[in-house]
Amino acid sequence: MILKTGRILEFGVVVSSSPSHRLVWQHHRCWVALATVAFLIMGWILTAVWGIPQLDAELTSTFLNHHELATRLEFDPNFDTHGKPPLPPWYFIGNTTVPAPFLIAIDCAYVVGPNAGDRSRYYMLWFFGFYWSIYQDGQWMA
Numbered sequence: 673m674i675l676k677t678g679r680i681l682e683f684g685v686v687v688s689s690s691p692s693h694r695l696v697w698q699h700h701r702c703w704v705a706l707a708t709v710a711f712l713i714m715g716w717i718l719t720a721v722w723g724i725p726q727l728d729a730e731l732t733s734t735f736l737n738h739h740e741l742a743t744r745l746e747f748d749p750n751f752d753t754h755g756k757p758p759l760p761p762w763y764f765i766g767n768t769t770v771p772a773p774f775l776i777a778i779d780c781a782y783v784v785g786p787n788a789g790d791r792s793r794y795y796m797l798w799f800f801g802f803y804w805s806i807y808q809d810g811q812w813m814a
Contacts, residue, residue, distance in 0.1 A: 713773075718800075723776055727803060742761040763781065774798055775795060775798070776796045779794075793811065795807040
């Protein structure tokens with residue numbers, strides 16, 4: 673419905689059809705876009721700075737609660753030919769990346785016996801102290 677004042681009535685809301693009104697909405701969209709980009713960049717940085725160490729410490733304590741005598745390897749047993757893994761039990765946590773804001777990808781491997789072990793890449797959703805496993809890409813399992 674078009675009123676005599678030059679305004680358009682849509683769903684009970686009076687909206688101006690003047691060019692200045694469109695300019696205001698474009699200005700607001702610009703600020704919303706900037707705020708969204710700033711939020712995502714800050715989320716990426718915070719995930720890298722706080723999320724990775726927190727998740728590393730949590731995985732280490734979880735593994736050591738189940739296997740007290742386990743040795744943490746400082747090298748990747750699949751790719752490092754110079755280091756020789758010790759006798760089981762041992763575990764490796766490494767190659768941690770942040771592929772997206774609030775998302776952590778971490779490689780973990782462990783061996784607890786002659787034919788008992790696993791190596792996987794876990795994708796964890798991290799949000800300020802809380803995390804959830806959302807995907808596990810198993811590479812080998814014994």
